[in-house]
Amino acid sequence: MREIRKKSEMVLFARNARAHGKRIALVPTMGALHEGHLSLVAEARKRADAVVVSIFVNPIQFSPNEDLNKYPRSLSRDKAALKELGVDILFRPAAESMFPPGFKSYVEVDGLSKKLCGRSRPTHFRGVTTVVAKLFNIIRPDLAFFGLKDYQQQLLIKQMVSDLDLGVEIVALPTVREFDGLAMSSRNSYLTAKERQTAQILYRSLCLAQQLIAGGERDLNRIMYKLRSLLGTEPSIRLDYLAAVDPETLEEVKKLRGKVLFAVAAYLGKARLIDNLLVDAG
């Protein structure tokens, strides 16, 4: 595995790979890699000739009161895992080269970026879409891989790619979970042992929605009430949102019909955790 730190070198590698007819896959990450990231890398390895993984803790997707400086970092472990999976290039640009002083241009997906997580993190998604657009321009990958744990993120990126004719195939892969259902996340490392135990209730609440619907419950208000009651049994959890939304528009649904995305975000200790489950309500 070769490590590239310079944008110009990354451009050259990609240009050369393309000239040799290679299909390039990109897995964009912020490091602190877990099994979720590694499942994306493994799939990328199967589907492309050249696999690029980027590690870049993107400053513009954090607001000033968020955890940019504390974001977990485990570079030597990450490198070993990527090498093991046969990654060709680790791209690790410096923050000053991605966002030099005077940087003024942003990519924003209207509407979608203001829903769900966008309500409490109003500038987060424009930070994500801007950095991903930059990575796409530097590397010009054929494919790019994202996890469905960040459901809203992959939806926004698909919209951006379509709106701006970026010509990258976006592959979104299932959430990888811990033994008790907790969605894997780099931020799980912020949790104390006790909080880690508590955190499983997020996925349990999503599963409860699925069970209730499978059992014939059709009243969404009653379902949401039951989910909130379950989450309420853990007073250390501060809910940001719990919502049942249309999986394409992220608009809240009033009635159960077709596919419904149950999504949750909550603060627990020092962590803000998110999870979601797509339920077929028939």
Ligand code: PAF
């Ligand atoms: O999902 C992430 O880790 C980040 O939001 C991403 C896509 C790497 C952009 O910084």
